[in-house]
Amino acid sequence: xxxxxxxxxxxxxxxxxxxxxxxxxxxxxxxxxxxxxxxxxxxxxxxxxxxxxxxxxxxxxxxxxxxxxxxxxxxxxxxxxxxxxxxxxxxxxxxxxxxxxxxxxxxxxxxxxxxxxxxxxxxxxxxxxxxxxxxxxxxxxxxxxxxxxxxxxxxxxxxxxxxxxxxxxxxxxxxxxxxxxxxxxxxxxxxxxxxxxxxxxxxxxxxxxxxxxxxxxxxxxxxxxxxxxxxxxxxxxxxxxxxxxxxxxxxxxxxxxxxxxxxxxxxxxxxxxxxxxxxxxxxxxxxxxxxxxxxxxxxxxxxxxxxxxxxxxxxxxxxxxxxxxxxxxxxxxxxxxxxxxxxxxxxxxxxxxxxxxxxxxxxxxxxxxxxxxxxxxxxxxxxxxxxxxxxxxxxxxxxxxxxxxxxxxxxxxxxxxxxxxxxxxxxxxxxxxxxxxxxxxxxxxxxxxxxxxxxxxxxxxxxxxxxxxxxxxxxxxxxxxxxxxxxxxxxxxxxxxxxxxxxxxxxxxxxxxxxxxxxxxxxxxxxxxxxxxxxxxxxxxxxxxxxxxxxxxxxxxxxxxxxxxxxxxxxxxxxxxxxxxxxxxxxxxxxxxx
Numbered sequence: 001x002x003x004x005x006x007x008x009x010x011x012x013x014x015x016x017x018x019x020x021x022x023x024x025x026x027x028x029x030x031x032x033x034x035x036x037x038x039x040x041x042x043x044x045x046x047x048x049x050x051x052x053x054x055x056x057x058x059x060x061x062x063x064x065x066x067x068x069x070x071x072x073x074x075x076x077x078x079x080x081x082x083x084x085x086x087x088x089x090x091x092x093x094x095x096x097x098x099x100x101x102x103x104x105x106x107x108x109x110x111x112x113x114x115x116x117x118x119x120x121x122x123x124x125x126x127x128x129x130x131x132x133x134x135x136x137x138x139x140x141x142x143x144x145x146x147x148x149x150x151x152x153x154x155x156x157x158x159x160x161x162x163x164x165x166x167x168x169x170x171x172x173x174x175x176x177x178x179x180x181x182x183x184x185x186x187x188x189x190x191x192x193x194x195x196x197x198x199x200x201x202x203x204x205x206x207x208x209x210x211x212x213x214x215x216x217x218x219x220x221x222x223x224x225x226x227x228x229x230x231x232x233x234x235x236x237x238x239x240x241x242x243x244x245x246x247x248x249x250x251x252x253x254x255x256x257x258x259x260x261x262x263x264x265x266x267x268x269x270x271x272x273x274x275x276x277x278x279x280x281x282x283x284x285x286x287x288x289x290x291x292x293x294x295x296x297x298x299x300x301x302x303x304x305x306x307x308x309x310x311x312x313x314x315x316x317x318x319x320x321x322x323x324x325x326x327x328x329x330x331x332x333x334x335x336x337x338x339x340x341x342x343x344x345x346x347x348x349x350x351x352x353x354x355x356x357x358x359x360x361x362x363x364x365x366x367x368x369x370x371x372x373x374x375x376x377x378x379x380x381x382x383x384x385x386x387x388x389x390x391x392x393x394x395x396x397x398x399x400x401x402x403x404x405x406x407x408x409x410x411x412x413x414x415x416x417x418x419x420x421x422x423x424x425x426x427x428x429x430x431x432x433x434x435x436x437x438x439x440x441x442x443x444x445x446x447x448x449x450x451x452x453x454x455x456x457x458x459x460x461x462x463x464x465x466x467x468x469x470x471x472x473x474x475x476x477x478x479x480x481x482x483x484x485x486x487x488x489x490x491x492x493x494x495x496x497x498x499x500x501x502x503x504x505x506x507x508x509x510x511x512x513x514x515x516x517x518x519x520x521x522x523x524x525x526x527x528x529x530x531x532x533x534x535x536x537x538x539x540x541x542x543x544x545x546x547x548x549x550x551x552x553x554x555x556x557x558x559x560x561x562x563x564x565x566x567x568x569x570x571x572x573x574x575x576x577x578x579x580x581x582x583x584x585x586x587x588x589x590x591x592x593x594x
Contacts, residue, residue, distance in 0.1 A: 003027060003040075010079055015030055016028050023044055040089075058078065065078070073152075074090050096137060100137075111273070118201075133182070135194055190255070207232045219542050223542075232247050243276055390410070393410040412448075427457050443479065446482065449461060450482065456496060456500065491515075492520075496516070497517075514533045514540070545581050548570055549571065549584060552571070
């Protein structure tokens with residue numbers, strides 16, 4: 001149960017909730033014995049599921065509590081209440097740097113003061129071998145008296161100690177400030193990781209917006225890893241040249257190319273800022289004497305998009321949205337236009353007279369089916385006998401070889417008898433009989449195969465359905481989701497490369513073709529080729545959910561749980577992710593990371 005307003009938690013009385021995030025909920029509380037307000041951060045209940053977490057939490061909290069610095073929010077206490085570990089810290093009356101930036105650009109003096117204060121806090125912590133790991137404007141507090149504080153020191157580290165996947169969710173809570181090595185899930189983080197995040201924050205203050213922002217967390221993280229830094233002076237021509245050079249070094253992709261220490265980085269920034277300020281004053285005096293307008297030294301005022309909304313000084317990243325899917329659970333999917341299609345066929349039946357419609361759909365009505373009288377070839381067992389179900393289906397199919405429904409029954413019989421080659425051959429007979437432009441039949445057939453988890457033949461049927469749509473007409477989104485699911489899952493089978501027409505699929509949907517090829521290559525032990533195909537898919541669509549899923553799957557199987565957990569966390573925070581991907585991602589965490 002969450003803490004309630006008015007409740008006593010140890011010696012603290014809860015006054016109000018200040019905010020809620022992926023890791024913790026923040027409360028303002030009153031400590032009667034010392035007659036002061038405090039901020040209480042209560043960790044998510046999931047951390048209580050780990051029986052060893054409490055001991056590790058206490059050990060790390062003691063380390064963080066020893067950080068005594070004028071620019072670090074002090075920790076007063078830590079304890080546990082109803083299996084919910086919590087931290088007690090100084091209550092800061094004021095606002096966050098994020099809230100300040102949302103109101104408009106900072107002055108030159110304000111930027112310099114924040115850089116010096118945060119830099120001093122980081123340098124102090126780094127000398128004691130403590131990393132912050134989550135530097136961002138919402139973790140910088142500006143008190144009412146003007147004092148600058150860096151909050152949530154070590155909270156990221158404490159969360160990562162737990163076995164819960166919440167640590168992955170936390171890391172990607174605000175991907176705009178994540179370092180490339182954090183984004184790649186590397187373990188060996190050092191102080192240069194904090195320098196990168198600090199550099200992003202300085203970039204935002206100086207330039208007017210973060211260097212990378214997009215609609216999805218994965219796009220932002222992808223850019224931190226792979227995309228060149230947008231040049232500050234291109235984004236905002238008012239940025240001084242000297243300051244741009246500092247930002248370029250601070251935000252280098254490779255750690256070895258960044259500053260070695262916070263002190264070096266702050267010193268370089270102060271020198272560049274001072275030179276630029278002096279140059280501006282000199283230029284201003286010259287222009288004023290000539291009767292010209294003096295330009296402002298402040299950054300351009302730009303709206304900074306962010307998925308986070310601060311509601312208090314003690315706010316931490318907001319709770320990621322629960323992933324919702326617009327797709328129903330696997331089973332018979334209903335497409336509204338299928339009914340229209342069926343109605344048209346029924347009208348044709350009335351007009352032309354003469355064929356009965358079987359349960360699955362109207363396959364026998366097609367003209368090319370009536371003209372095909374080829375007999376199906378029996379595929380016996382090793383003892384020369386046919387399985388009973390296959391023999392029965394074969395007899396029915398040969399009694400009317402032009403009926404695609406009977407051929408479909410035979411193909412399923414072969415599949416269930418574990419004769420995939422015979423099944424694929426017969427499924428192709430079905431496709432030849434039904435012909436093109438018959439999306440309704442192929443969707444119904446794909447649904448039936450999907451219910452059987454016969455991924456590859458289902459993919460073949462859905463692909464035929466997709467090809468039925470004219471080039472100038474988009475296929476229904478539900479059909480694309482089903483096609484992606486079956487193509488992805490079938491790529492694990494050894495025969496996928498010769499059964500699935502990857503080249504043809506690429507003409508209709510190149511990104512999923514590349515992801516399927518990558519998955520096939522990985523499962524056939526061609527890891528280098530798998531990564532090559534996956535990278536091609538990323539270039540075509542950096543936000544592609546299936547590409548993220550595959551990278552998470554590969555990372556899990558290659559013994560990279562941090563990377564896999566991070567990517568699964570990305571999928572969990574995106575409410576546009578289809579249900580099957582959510583389910584598969586959960587499988588990766590629960591089964592393949594055991």
